[in-house]
Structures are given as C-alpha cells and as structure tokens.
Amino acid sequence: MTVRLDGTLIRLEGRCHVEDAEPLFVLLLAVPGRPVDWSGAETLHTAVVQVLVAFGAPVLGDNRDDFIRRWIAPTLTRVRADT
Amino acid sequence: MENLNDQFLAEGRELVQSAGDDLVALAARPDDPDRIDAVFRAVHTLKGSTGLFDLRPFGDMLHVAEDLLGALRRKAIVPDAGIIDLLVDCIDQASRWLDAFDAAGSLPADAAQVGRRLQDDIRRLMDPTAPDEPARTEATAVDRSWVDAILDAHPAIPQGDLVAVRYAPREDCFFTGDDPLALVKAIPGLCALSIGARQPWGALDEFDPFRCNLVFDAVSTAPRADVQAALRLVFDQIDLVEIDNSRERHQAASTATREVSARTLRVEVDSIDALGAIADDIVIANNALAHLAAQARGGTAGAVLVQGILANQLTLDRLVGSLHRAVTRIRLMPLSSLFQRFPRLLREIGAKLGKDVALVIDGETIEVDKSLVDGLFEPLLHLLRNAADHGIEPAADRSKAGKPPRGSISLSARRVADQVVIDITDDGKGIDPAQIRQTARARALMPDEALAALSDQETIDLIFTPGFSTAETVTDLSGRGVGMDSVRTAALRLGGRIALSSVPGSGTSVRLALPVSVVLSNVIVVACAGEQYGVPMDAVVETIRIPPDRVVPVRNGRAFVLRDTVVPLLDLSILLGLGLDQAAPGADLRLLVIRRTNGLVAVVVDEFTDRLNLLLRPMSGLLTGTPGLAGTAVLGDGRVLMVLDLPELIA
Numbered sequence: 189m190t191v192r193l194d195g196t197l198i199r200l201e202g203r204c205h206v207e208d209a210e211p212l213f214v215l216l217l218a219v220p221g222r223p224v225d226w227s228g229a230e231t232l233h234t235a236v237v238q239v240l241v242a243f244g245a246p247v248l249g250d251n252r253d254d255f256i257r258r259w260i261a262p263t264l265t266r267v268r269a270d271t
Numbered sequence: 272m273e274n275l276n277d278q279f280l281a282e283g284r285e286l287v288q289s290a291g292d293d294l295v296a297l298a299a300r301p302d303d304p305d306r307i308d309a310v311f312r313a314v315h316t317l318k319g320s321t322g323l324f325d326l327r328p329f330g331d332m333l334h335v336a337e338d339l340l341g342a343l344r345r346k347a348i349v350p351d352a353g354i355i356d357l358l359v360d361c362i363d364q365a366s367r368w369l370d371a372f373d374a375a376g377s378l379p380a381d382a383a384q385v386g387r388r389l390q391d392d393i394r395r396l397m398d399p400t401a402p403d404e405p406a407r408t409e410a411t412a413v414d415r416s417w418v419d420a421i422l423d424a425h426p427a428i429p430q431g432d433l434v435a436v437r438y439a440p441r442e443d444c445f446f447t448g449d450d451p452l453a454l455v456k457a458i459p460g461l462c463a464l465s466i467g468a469r470q471p472w473g474a475l476d477e478f479d480p481f482r483c484n485l486v487f488d489a490v491s492t493a494p495r496a497d498v499q500a501a502l503r504l505v506f507d508q509i510d511l512v513e514i515d516n517s518r519e520r521h522q523a524a525s526t527a528t529r530e531v532s533a534r535t536l537r538v539e540v541d542s543i544d545a546l547g548a549i550a551d552d553i554v555i556a557n558n559a560l561a562h563l564a565a566q567a568r569g570g571t572a573g574a575v576l577v578q579g580i581l582a583n584q585l586t587l588d589r590l591v592g593s594l595h596r597a598v599t600r601i602r603l604m605p606l607s608s609l610f611q612r613f614p615r616l617l618r619e620i621g622a623k624l625g626k627d628v629a630l631v632i633d634g635e636t637i638e639v640d641k642s643l644v645d646g647l648f649e650p651l652l653h654l655l656r657n658a659a660d661h662g663i664e665p666a667a668d669r670s671k672a673g674k675p676p677r678g679s680i681s682l683s684a685r686r687v688a689d690q691v692v693i694d695i696t697d698d699g700k701g702i703d704p705a706q707i708r709q710t711a712r713a714r715a716l717m718p719d720e721a722l723a724a725l726s727d728q729e730t731i732d733l734i735f736t737p738g739f740s741t742a743e744t745v746t747d748l749s750g751r752g753v754g755m756d757s758v759r760t761a762a763l764r765l766g767g768r769i770a771l772s773s774v775p776g777s778g779t780s781v782r783l784a785l786p787v788s789v790v791l792s793n794v795i796v797v798a799c800a801g802e803q804y805g806v807p808m809d810a811v812v813e814t815i816r817i818p819p820d821r822v823v824p825v826r827n828g829r830a831f832v833l834r835d836t837v838v839p840l841l842d843l844s845i846l847l848g849l850g851l852d853q854a855a856p857g858a859d860l861r862l863l864v865i866r867r868t869n870g871l872v873a874v875v876v877d878e879f880t881d882r883l884n885l886l887l888r889p890m891s892g893l894l895t896g897t898p899g900l901a902g903t904a905v906l907g908d909g910r911v912l913m914v915l916d917l918p919e920l921i922a
Contacts (some may be wrong), residue, residue, distance in 0.1 A: 206445050209480035217476060234452040235445050238485050242472045255456045259464040 189258055191215070194225075197248070200236070203226035209235035216243045225249050232256060275500055279320055280373050287366045288611035292360050295614075301350035310358065310596060311340040315447055321498055322506030323873035326378055328386035330366050330507060335390040336361045339397055346405060348397065357396060361389055361613040370612075418512055421488040426465035428490055433462075434498045435625050437510040437514030439469055445481050449505065452487075457501045460493030490514075542601045549594050556586045573818040602642075603787075606684050606691075608745065609644045613682060627677045634684035634918075639691050639787050643765055647785075650761040654695045654781050657682060657755070662779050672776065674698065681752040688809055690767075691787050696780040702773040704730040714739065731773055735759045743903050766902065768919075794904065794914060795880040796862065800849040803880060805914035807901060808888070813867050814879060816859040831873065838864065838871045846920050847875070847900075866916050872921055887914055 191211045198215050200208075216239065224240060225253045226232070228247030237260060241248065243261055247264055251257050293306045300306075318333035324831075336358060364385065370714075371379050373514040379385075405813030418435045422428060422583045435459065440451040455464065463817040465488045472478065491498050495513055502509050563579045610632050621628040663678030670676055680697045711733050712724055733739060734755045755771075757783075762769040793808040821831045822840060829840040840862070844850060862873040885904035899920035904912045 200920050201782075206450070206481070213478065213480040220475070220781075232452070232483065234440075234483065235480060237452060238483065239480050240479075241466060241485065242470075242478055244331060259461075260452075260466070263464075263466045 197223055198224045198228075198245075199228060200224060200226045200232070201263075203231045204229055204233055204236045206235045208233065209239050212236060212239045216245055221246070223248050226251050226256075229253075230262045231244065275323065275503075276372075276376075278419060278500075279323060279789075280369060283317055283369045284608065284611065286317045287362055287369065288607060289313050290317075290362050291366075291611065291614060293698070294355055294362060297350065297357050298352065298359075301352070301355055304344070307340060307343050307350070311337065311344055312447060314340060314361075316443065316504055319504045319506050319508070322509070323503050324372070326368070326372065328378060328382040329365070331387050332361060332364065332386040334507075335393045339393050342397060344817045350466050354396060357389075357392055361393075363618065364389060366612070395594055405812070415510075415512060417488050418514065421463055425490065426866070428463050430491060431492070433514040434491045434493065434495050434513045435500065436487075436489045436491065436498060438489065438505065439508055439510075440483045440485065440487075440505065441508055442482050442484070444483050444505075444508075451483065451485065451505075453491060454502060455487050455507060458489055458491050459497045459501060460491040462492050463490040463491055464488070503757060523826070538601050542597065545597050545624060546594070547600075549597060553587075553590050553594070556583060556590060557584050569673070594631055597737070599640075602640050603633060603638040604641050605642055606637050606644065607640055608684060609647055610635040610684075611647070613651070615657055616652060617659060617680065620656055620697050621678075624659060626659060626663050628663055629677055630655070631679060631681040632683070633681065634686075637684050637686050637691055637787075638787070643691070643785055643787075646761060646765050648756045648920075650783070651682070651693070651695070653755075653758050655682065658697035658699065658781075659694060661699035662701075664700050668700075686787065687784075689787050690784050693785070694780055695783075696778060701775040701777055701779055702731050702734070702771075703775050703779065707731060707733055710739070711736075719777070728772070731771055733828065734771065735769070742815040758807060792887050793819075794883050794887070794912075795863070795879060796883060796912065797876040798842070798878040798880050799843045799847065799876050803912060804843070804847075804853050805883075805904060806917055807862060807914060808882075809863055812864045812871065815862050815864065815873075817862060818859055819857060822860065833864065833871070833873070836871060838873045840873050841874060841921060842875045845867045854858075865921065867918055867921065872892045874906070874921075875919060885912070885914075 190200065190208045192199050192201070193215055196219075198212065200212070207212070212224075215221050216224075220243065223246045225248040230252060232251075232253070237256075239245075241264065247261065251261060276541055276867065290310045291860065293309045293313070297303060297310070308525060314333050314337050317826050318330055318337055321330040321333065339354070339358070343350050343354070348354070368378055368382065371377070371382075374714070438451065438455060440449060441447075444451060455461075467486045467488065469484050472484070495511065497733050498511065499506070506871045559579075560583055563576065563583060566579070569574055586701075600872070614630050614632070617628060617630045656852075659678070659682045663680070664672070664674075666676040669678065678697065678699060680695065682693070682695055684691055684693045686692075707730050708722060710726075711717065711730075712719060716722075716733065716736055716739065722730075736756060739756070739837050760771050762783050765785050769784055770782045770784075771779065772782075773779040794805040795811060795814065796803055796805055798804075817831055822829050823831065825837075825839070830837050831840060840860075843863075861876050863876060863877060883904075883906070885906075887902045887904050899916055901914045901916040904914055906912050
C-alpha cells in the first residue's frame with residue numbers, strides 16, 4: 189500500500205509510481221488541506237509530486253531522498269504559502 | 272561527452288530497427304495495439320534525441336509520424352497497408368539519415384525537401400482535405416524571462432558559466448513512460464530548481480492527475496554538452512540557455528565530437544561488474560603469490576613452496592579463464608545490429624532494378640564478435656545485391672517460370688558449434704554452368720582442357736576467381752569491379768569460409784561460415800616429420816593406436832576397419848607435402864579419426880604430444896587463405912604452433 193489514509197493523515201510509503209497519483213488525488217480532493225506524511229516514501233514519481241504541488245498539500249516529515257528534500261520540499265512549502 | 276554522436280547513432284539505429292521490426296509485424300496484422308504502441312514509443316524517443324543535433328528536418332518528420340501513430344493509438348484512424356507503408360518509408364528515411372549523419376555529421380542537402388514530402392503525405396492521409404502545410408516558421412521570439420526569474424529566486428547560484436534549462440514535459444508524457452523528475456534529478460551540476468505550472472491549476476476537481484502540467488526551470492554548473500546528454504531523450508521539450516559568455520565553449524564542444532567516434536561498444540553494467548569481480552580475485556591471487564615469493568626468499572622448504580605454487584597456479588588458471596570468457600562475452604553483439612540495415616537497402620536496390628524483392632531475415636539474435644558485425648556489412652550487402660541483380664528474374668520471367676512475381680531472398684544465420692553460418696538464398700534463376708564456362712573461356716581464365724575437365728560445381732566456384740563477372744551488362748549495382756572474389760577475401764580475413772551452390776531455375780545459395788569469436792580452442796598437438804602441429808579437437812572424433820597388421824591395402828590407398836566401418840587412411844606428412852615418413856617397421860600407427868561429410872577418415876601422425884587450450888588466431892597477411900591452415904597459436908614457451916584445418920586439408 190503506497191498511498192493510505194491513516195486517521196487524518198495521508199501516508200506515502202515505499203516506491204510511489206505514476207498510478208499512485210490517482211488515489212492521492214482522490215484523498216486530497218475529498219478533504220482539501222489534509223497533511224501528507226512522506227517520510228516513508230522511497231521514491232516519488234513526477235505525477236505524485238504534481239498532485240502535491242497542485243493541491244499545495246502540506247507535507248510532514250523528512251523525505252528520504254536528498255533530491256526531494258533539497259529541491260522539492262522547499263517548492264511545496266512555498267506553493268502552500270501561496271495558496 | 273565526446274561520444275554523444277555515437278550514443279545517438281547507436282540508440283537511433285536500435286530504435287529504427289525495433290520500429291522496423293514492429294512495422295513488419297503490423298503489415299501482417301495492422302491492428303495489433305501493442306505493436307502500434309511500440310512503434311510510437313520508438314519514434315517518440317528518436318524524435319527527442321534528434322533535438323540534440325542540428326537535425327531539424329529529421330525531428331520534424333518524426334514529429335508528424337508520431338502524430339499519425341498517436342491517431343492510430345487513439346483509433347482515430349484505422350490502420351491499413353498504405354499507412355504502414357508510409358510509416359515504413361519514414362523509418363527507412365530515418366535510417367538513411369542516421370547513416371548520412373554517421374558519415375558526414377549532418378543531413379544531406381535535400382533533407383528538408385524529402386522530409387517535407389513525407390510529412391505532406393502523412394498529413395494528407397490523416398486529413399485528405401488539408402492543404403499542404405507551409406513550412407513551419409522558427410518559433411518566434413522565445414520568451415526567456417524565466418531565466419531571470421530562476422536566478423532571482425536562487426541567490427546562492429554560483430558565478431561563472433552556467434546553463435539554464437527550462438523543461439516543459441509534454442502533457443501526455445506520463446503515458447509514454449517518462450518520469451520528468453527522474454530526468455531532472457539526472458542533470459549534472461544542478462544548482463537551482465524551480466517547479467512551476469504550465470497552465471494555472473484551475474479548479475481542483477477538474478484536475479487530471481495523469482496530465483503533466485509541470486514546468487521545471489533548472490540551472491547547472493556542468494558543461495552544456497553534459498546537460499544536453501542528460502536530457503537527450505526529451506530534447507524537443509527543452510529550452511536551453513547558456514548564461515555568461517560561453518558561446519565559444521559550446522562550439523568547441525560540438526566540433527570536438529567527430530574524431531573520437533570510430534569505435535565504441537555498448538556494454539551492460541552487469542558485464543563490467545563481473546569483470547570487476549574477477550579483477551578483485553586476481554588481486555587476491557597476486558597477493559598470495561607475493562606471499563609465496565617472500566617465503567621463497569626466506570628459505571622455506573621446497574615441498575611447502577611447491578604446494579603453494581601449485582595451488583596458486585590453479586587459482587590463476589581459473590581466473591584467467593573466466594577473465595577471457597568475460598571479455599569475449601562483452602565483445603559479443605547480436606547480428607541484428609548488422610541485419611537491421613539490410614531490409615531498407617534491399618528495398619532501395621529492388622526499386623532501382625525495378626524488381627519486387629522480399630527479404631526474409633532469420634537468426635538475427637545470434638551473438639557474434641563485434642569484429643564480425645563490423646566486417647560483414649559490405650560482403651553481405653554485396654551478396655544481397657548480387658542475388659537481387661543476377662539471381663531474381665524480372666517479374667514477367669518469374670510468372671512464365673511459374674514462380675510468384677515477388678522474388679524472395681533469405682538472410683539467415685545459425686550457430687553451429689563455435690561458428691556462425693550465414694546463408695543468403697534467393698529463389699531466382701540460379702547459375703548456369705554452361706554460361707560460366709563460356710565466360711571463363713572468353714576471359715581466358717584457364718586453358719580450355721582444364722576448363723572442360725571441371726565439374727559443374729567447380730565451374731560455379733570460378734565465380735570466386737578474381738576478375739570474374741558474369742553480368743553481360745555491367746549494371747549500376749553489381750558491376751563495380753568488385754566481384755565475388757572480394758566477398759571471399761572478406762570472409763577469409765574474418766577467419767571464415769564461403770561456399771556457393773546453385774540449382775538452375777530455382778535459385779542460388781551462398782554460405783558463409785565464420786568463427787563466432789576468438790575463443791580458446793582445445794587443440795591436440797601432434798608430431799609429424801619432426802615438426803609439431805595443432806589440430807582442433809572439435810575436428811577429431813577419436814585418437815587411436817592400431818598395430819600395422821590391421822591396415823589393409825585398398826586399390827592404391829590404405830584403410831583399416833574401425834567397428835565394422837572401413838576407414839581410409841591418409842598420412843599427414845603426405846597431406847602436408849613433406850613426403851612419406853619412414854615409420855619404424857612394426858610400430859603401432861597413431862591415428863586421428865576425422866569426421867567429414869561423407870564419412871570418417873583416419874590421419875596417420877608420428878606421435879600425440881600434448882593437449883592444450885590455445886587462443887587460435889586466424890591467419891593474416893600473406894598467409895590469409897592458405898588452404899588447410901586454421902590459424903596459429905603461441906605456445907607457452909613462445910614457439911608458434913601451426914593449427915591445421917584437417918577437413919579442408921583432406922578435401
């Protein structure tokens with residue numbers, strides 16, 4: 189299970205592929221502003237990141253991927269601040 | 272990235288080949304969605320990488336072809352033979368342009384025109400009412416404000432020569448399997464990255480998670496060529512700007528690529544890992560040897576040292592063997608990289624000759640040494656040309672002879688032991704020995720009596736004689752003064768053999784038998800007339816000793832009975848022209864039993880001296896083609912061993 193609802197939290201875990209964008213989208217659409225914990229995600233496909241960016245979803249925890257932490261995380265924070 | 276050209280060419284040829292294969296399958300089953308998908312992906316990827324170079328007509332043509340394939344995928348258009356043919360034309364053109372780019376570093380002068388014609392054909396096909404589209408103009412005044420924006424957003428970007436990239440992935444890129452972030456991640460020297468949206472996000476419930484709306488702006492400290500290389504697959508979706516004054520550097524980078532392009536080999540990472548592992552083991556074995564050396568210096572007892580040396584030798588022997596195998600395996604590549612170039616060339620040849628010829632390819636997955644793939648292109652092309660030109664009859668003649676109007680040439684490869692056998696067979700008119708005799712007489716190739724004494728097969732083999740050409744009219748295609756003798760020379764140079772057989776009226780077949788690679792051959796060393804010779808073990812059925820009284824005279828020869836079979840006996844010294852050796856009377860005869868196509872033959876030698884694993888090298892230089900010699904090998908003591916090809920020597 190790479191995308192799952194854990195209480196009020198959406199958890200991304202393991203390797204998130206392109207097809208995981210859809211369930212993530214559905215969960216975020218249902219309750220906008222739901223925080224996403226991505227500390228368990230090993231890899232994130234662009235499509236998944238795009239959903240996070242589009243929704244300005246607040247992310248929790250440190251992503252394991254240096255690249256994501258360095259370049260994507262700040263973008264998300266900024267996107268969230270804008271919306 | 273000096274080898275950017277090579278990478279592009281290698282990948283391009285692979286893509287053209289796979290698209291070509293899929294199109295052939297589609298010709299039989301035009302509605303196979305998997306095949307259409309596969310061609311789409313190949314064209315899409317190739318288009319992306321053409322953007323790396325100044326190949327605009329190439330990219331434009333592929334772009335339109337991709338549109339057509341997209342329509343086929345969506346089932347907006349129903350595929351038929353005409354559409355498949357048009358796509359084959361595009362792929363053929365792509366292959367031609369790759370060759371041109373390989374040879375000249377650019378497209379031919381007529382590329383824009385040729386590409387436009389194909390594009391117009393496709394457009395007409397997709398929408399019969401559409402007029403030919405005028406030449407698309409260059410994108411007007413590209414908006415570069417994003418460069419300033421990203422520099423402003425990332426104040427920590429280092430000074431100096433930088434490359435800024437805007438990567439706007441295609442909307443449908445997720446469907447074609449792209450992961451844009453993974454590509455961005457691979458940009459070398461990344462020092463800034465901003466993610467934006469191409470279109471405003473809009474109402475979220477209308478958001479389509481599988482449509483890519485992201486735009487990536489990045490800055491890199493790496494050279495432009497490296498950034499280009501990292502993004503070569505999506506180059507049509509990239510805007511790349513060099514910041515600061517690095518124009519000269521860019522030009523230097525693009526001109527420096529030509530010279531180094533000659534020889535590259537694409538190697539799987541696994542193979543390199545395997546080599547690395549062997550190298551590690553060799554280091555360990557070497558350390559053990561150093562330890563032994565230290566012991567020897569320290570005066571350790573001989574017996575202990577001998578044990579150590581023996582054990583070490585065994586280890587090294589095993590490692591050297593696996594090293595050699597690993598390197599040999601790396602040099603192996605599938606014949607498909609060679610064969611893939613022929614369908615298009617044969618279509619062109621057929622068109623020039625006004626003949627409809629189908630090429631059937633088989634066995635292209637067989638792997639052979641790279642030198643073979645490189646060295647066989649011209650000889651095979653020559654043979655195919657010959658088959659189309661001299662073999663296949665004009666359609667009218669074929670119908671008269673009760674054959675299908677479309678000629679067929681098959682190019683097939685199969686592996687036999689450590690040889691690859693390549694057959695080029697046509698269903699044409701065959702070779703008429705009478706005509707060959709007549710030509711040979713006219714050219715005074717040999718005295719009339721000698722000519723008359725030749726069998727039909729021997730007469731046909733005259734085709735390999737230098738200067739022989741049977742074409743009554745020298746055609747543009749085959750009559751360029753390079754005859755079958757050049758093909759034979761090429762085959763011999765690669766350590767192979769060539770044979771030709773023909774049935775008048777039903778076709779000709781040329782067979783090339785070549786060594787798959789330089790491999791370690793198991794060789795038995797025999798003595799004869801005071802010299803040592805090697806004989807490959809695979810030629811030898813068995814070695815036996817028989818008492819002289821088992822030999823019976825048969826007419827003017829000798830034979831003996833081996834398990835109820837009469838086996839003729841030949842003397843190696845006579846075969847080698849050394850004169851009959853006077854063996855000690857009454858001594859046992861030592862025989863190598865050899866299998867030939869028509870049965871067993873025993874060859875008498877003086878002695879069996881050794882069995883060795885040797886690196887057999889084909890004869891080179893003046894000795895190339897010396898009959899009966901398989902090659903040479905260097906022995907442990909530095910002497911050169913002649914390795915005999917006994918079946919050929921006996922023939």
